[in-house]
Amino acid sequence: MDYLLWMCSLVLPVVIAVEETLMDSKLATTELAWTTFPESGWEEVSGYDDSMSPIRTYQVCNVRESNQNNWLRTDFIPRKSVLRVYVELKFSVRDCASIPNIPGSCKETFNLFYYESDGDTATGTSPAWRENPYMKVDTVAPDASFSLLVAGRINTKVRSFGPLSKTGFYLAFQDLGACMSLISVRVFFKKCSTTIANFAVFPETATGAEATSLVIAPGACVPNAQEVSFPLKLYCNGDGEWMVPVGSCTCTPGFEPATTDTQCQACTPGSFKYKPGEGSCYPCPPNSRTSIRGANICPCQSGFYRADSDSSDSACTTIPSPPQNVFSTVNETSISLDWEEPLDKGGRDDLIYNVVCKKCQSERGVCTRCDENVDMSPRRLGLTQKKVVVKNLQAHTRYSFEVQAVNGVSGKSPGVPRFATVNITTNQAAPSAIPTVHLMKATSDTLSLSWLPPERPNGVILDYEIKYYERGQALSHTVTSQRSTARVEGLRSATPYVVQVRARTVAGYGRYSIPMDFSTSTHRDPQKSVQDQLPLIVGSVSAGLVGIVALVVIAIVCSRKQRSNSELEYTEKLQQYVSPGVVKVYIDPFTYEDPNEAVHEFAKEIDISCVKIEEVIGAGEFGEVCRGRLKQSGRREAVVAIKTLKAGYTERQRRDFLGEASIMGQFDHPNVIRLEGVLTRSCPVLIITEFMENGALDSFLRLNDGRFTVTQLVGMLRGIAAGMKYLSDMNYVHRDLAARNILVNSNLVCKVSDFGLSRFLDDSSADPTYTSSLGGKIPIRWTAPEAIAFRKFTSASDVWSYGIVMWEVVSYGERPYWDMSNQDVMTAVEQDYRLPPPMDCPMVLHQLMLDCWVKERNLRPKFCQIVANLDKLLRNAASLKVVTSTYSGDLLRIGGTLPGHHRKSLDSSQNDIARQHVSQTLPIRV
The missing domain is CATH 3.30.200.20 (Phosphorylase Kinase; domain 1)
Known part of the structure; x- marks a missing residue:
């Protein structure tokens, strides 16, 4: 069992807290002899507990005397290094109303104190009998008192105190005028008992100093177990219960959980477990065995193997038998081989085939490996299909082919793979193609040609056929030659000809060579053919064209480089994202x-x-x-x-x-x-x-109030807008966009998160919306009015929320609409009131906020426009320097003015500058 399953098993069961007693007055067999002050106060007497067992108790009843201050102090109680102790008090109190003729000072309560000390140093006079230096725990009152007509009722109260730091302590009880009996006092502490859970041992651990404290208990794996994750620890809470496990152990290979599920026991002979975990031991796989205890692998029997890629729990397998029924088909110097799979594949499914080609000397029967010119298709080794075609063999030659069957363990077996052999003799074949034809000399009516013999003549070359025709003409002529040269005569002067050559053996003609263009010469220049001049002409034209193209390319590159230099620094800082291909659509x-x-x-x-x-x-x-x-x-x-x-x-x-x-x-x-x-x-x-190191954006901004430049804040807003543009392009509506749902990493990159309220945006209609279920919770301060009123959520309502996020960012995490109630916020928004600009807010940013808060949703900007506008603001830093003089405090009414005590008027020049920047950077209707 791994860590997460172990986590479940520890959290789900109910754990009973364990208590350890430090002192119990009921266990005393002699007088308690606790210290009292004054002597006329508390009195030790013999009594009986609620089970009628004899015990020593203390009682006091000086109610007829005024100004009572009676103290009782226990003996020194060592604390045993615990930090918090509990006191269980059993007592009875008489009802003051049942006592006749008593003054009004009668009490039905008493006070509990403690005093810490590094030793048993208290005396009858030290420490002094007053609240300081004693520490008061509580004033204790009974749940039920008794009168003369009813038998004494025993109350049980438990109080705790801490943290304790010294060697021990005393308990003290102060009576201020009650008639009561202190029947028993038990001092104890709570602890989490030693536990063995999922192969990890955690020691007995006392609870912490506070009721809410979590005390870490280090753990250790049981024998034959190993750690899955480190460190091993459990948390002991204030109630003595184990919780919040971290780390885990599991049985090592060769060991399985015992029936108690707390120990790991060895696998019996004939079984094994190859990896750590909570699983049981398994019988050895086929063709393997083991005779030892605690085996983590079963070795293969003789003649059987495991491949390197096989897991330790896989069966042992063997090599396959030879392929069956190898068939061959000869086509001149090509051979097609196909076969059937082996009878025995060795127990594996990774069967492949190798084909080995050998060329044999017919007179002696000696066979050697074929040279590299022999071509096998699709390949020689690693064939998955049962067929191969062999080409480029020699004619009238005997070949031997070995078809090997190979699987994943063939390399483990000594000796060569098992194979089937087939012997084949090739037939006569036509020669291969002539490699190329060369022009030796050209006159006005002749072409002198030469060529190399074919690479594979496949017999004796009887002659060569030369085919030629005028370029562009269909009619061709042929001549033959016994040698690898020829002169073609009777041609037209200054005319291009296409020439091809092929060889002939007793098996017939081979393939023609590739067409070659040669031209005869003119009468005026018999020594120089047009063929010689053509490359020069083509080269001159090509060189001119290349030069023109190069000049154009250089001009374009220089122009683009000059234009992009000014934006290079800015572009590198932006969080760019270009999605390849078409943007996909979100699926709900x-x-x-x-x-x-x-x-x-x-x-x-x-x-x-x-x-x-x-x-x-x-x-x-x-x-x-x-x-x-x-x-x-x-x-x-x-x-x-x-x-x-x-x-x-x-x-x-x-x-x-x-x-x-x-x-x-x-x-x-x-x-x-x-x-x-x-x-x-x-x-x-x-x-x-x-993992986002800086957590939620709202709390991050509050912790770093005033530490960022305006450009940095706009960069954060740009990142959020880019993420929302991406979601909007996918037809996705967030519905809960707020700074609390934006996470920030160590590089100040903001990322949209928390998709719990989000839903699919259906794009089947012209105005896609999502209608929420009735009664759903809506974040009022961030939600557009149409979404609040009609439960209509669109990307436009996300734009409204983005405007609120902008306000949060610029105000460093201030709460939108401050302490106004949700109802007041809805009423104000419906009456066209909007949030004012935060302190030192650039005018263009507040204008963009107001654009996002336009009541008519179709008039709000799209996220693509918001990203573009923020990019312009980052490029034009001057636009961010014109700030408003209005401070957060009262709402701003669209079309009206701000309250006078929260706004300083802007002079006309400031208004003109702001209006100019707005027109340049925000082409959006307000």
């Missing part, structure tokens, strides 16, 4: 009947051994949120965030939990939180995402 996982189908389609299932939980960092809607590490094959270890689904979940909760992973798994953008994968086949179910 909640439309799937089976949520497992959706999550497995969109999210990667991660093996449980790759995940290591290090620390609990928070609590989410569905369970704990942890920081951990993810190590997958071929990838570097990465720090990740891990969301857990708490134990005892309903099927609806599991569906919603996995639904968020199915949503995230469809996204791939640098400004959207990245899903690493899920673990659905373990307990608890986990979602693994990238």
Whole structure:
């Protein structure tokens, strides 16, 4: 059992806290002899407890005397290094109303104190009998008192105190005028008992100093177990219960869990377990055996093997028998071989074939490997199909072919693979093609030609045929030659001809050579053919064209380089993202009947051994949120965030939990939180995402109030807008866009997260919307008015929310609409009131906020426009220097003015500058 299953088994069972007693007055067999002050106060007497067993008790009843201050102090109690102790008091108190003729000072309560000391040093006078230096624990009152007509009622009260730091302590009881009996006093502390759970031993651990404290208990693996993840520790809570496990152990190879599930026992002879884990030992696989205890592998029997890629629990296999029924077909100097698979494949499915070609000397029968000119198609080795074609063999030659059957263990067996042999003699074949034809001399009516013999003549060359024709003409002529040269006569002067040559043996003609163009010369220049001049003409024209093209390319490159230099620095800083191909459309996982189908389609299932939980960092809607590490094959270890689904979940909760992973798994953008994968086949179910070091944007801004430049804040806003543009392009509506749902990494990159309220945006209509279910919770301060009133959510409503996020960022995480109620916010927005610009807010940014808050949703900007405008602002830094003089405090009414006590008027020049920057950077209707 691995760590996560162990986590389930520790969290789910109910654990009874263990108590250890430090002092119990009921166990005293002689007088207690506790210290009293004054002597006329508390009195030790013999009594009986609620089970009528004799005990020593203390009582006091000086109610007829005023100004009572009676103290009783126990003996010194060593604390045994515990930090918090509990006191159980059993007592009875008489009802003051049942005592006649008493003054009004009668009490029905008493006070409990303690005093710490490094030794038993208290005396009758030290420490002084007053509240200081004693520490008061509580004023104790009974649940029920008694009168003369009713027998004494025993009350039981438990009080605790801490943290304790010295060697021990005394308990003290102060009576201020009650008639009562202190029947028994028991001092104890709580602890988590020694436990062995899932092959890890955790020692007995006392609780912490506070009731909410968690004390870490280090663990150790039981014998024959090993750690799955480190460190091993459990948390002991204030109630003496184990919780929040970290790390785990599991049985080592060769050992399985015992019946008690707390120890690991060795596999019996004839069985094995090859990897660590909670699984049981298995019988040895076929063709293997072992006679020892605690075996982690069963060796193969003689003649059987495991391949290097086979797991230790796989059966041992052997080499295959030879292929059956090898058939051959000869076509001149080509051979086609095909065969049937072996009778015995050795128990494996990875069967392949090798074909070995050997050329034999007919007179002596000696065979040697074929040379590299022999071509086998598709290849010589590693054939998966049972057929091969061999070409480029020599004519009238005997060949021997070995067809080998090979599987994954053939290399383990001594000797050569088993094979079938077939002997074949090739037939006569036509010669191969002439490689090329050369022009030796050209006159006005003749062409002198030469060529090399074919590479494979396949017999004696009887003669060569030369075919020629005028270029562009269909009519051709042929001449023959006994040698590899020829002179073609009777040609027209200054005329291009196409020439081809082929060879002939007794088997017939071979293939023609490739066509070659040669020209006869003119009468005026018989020594120089047009063929010689043609390359010079073509070369001159080509050189001219290349020069012109080069000049054009250089001009374009220089122009683009000059234009891009000014934006190079800015472009490198932007969080760029260009999606290849067409943007895909988001698919709502909640439309799937089976949520497992959706999550497995969109999210990667991660093996449980790759995940290591290090620390609990928070609590989410569905369970704990942890920081951990993810190590997958071929990838570097990465720090990740891990969301857990708490134990005892309903099927609806599991569906919603996995639904968020199915949503995230469809996204791939640098400004959207990245899903690493899920673990659905373990307990608890986990979602693994990238780890964002700086956490939520709103709290991050509040911690760093005033530390960023305006350009940095705009860069954050640009990243959020880029992520929302990507989601909008996928027809996806977020519905809960707020700074609290934006995460920030160590490089200040902002990423959209938390897709719990998001839904699919249907693009089948001209005005796609999502209608939520009635009664659903809506974040009023961030939600567009049409979404609040009619439950209509669109990308335009996300733009409204983005405007609120802008206000949050510029105000460093201030709460939108401050302490106004949700109803007041809805009323103000409906009456066209909007948030004012935060302190030192650039006018262009507040104008963009107001554009996002236009009541008519179709008039709000699109996210693509927002990204473009923010890019312009970052390029034009001067536009960010014109700031408003209005401070957050009162709402701004569209078309009106700000309240006078919260606004300083802008002079006309400032208004003109602001209006100019708005017109340059924000071409959006307000």
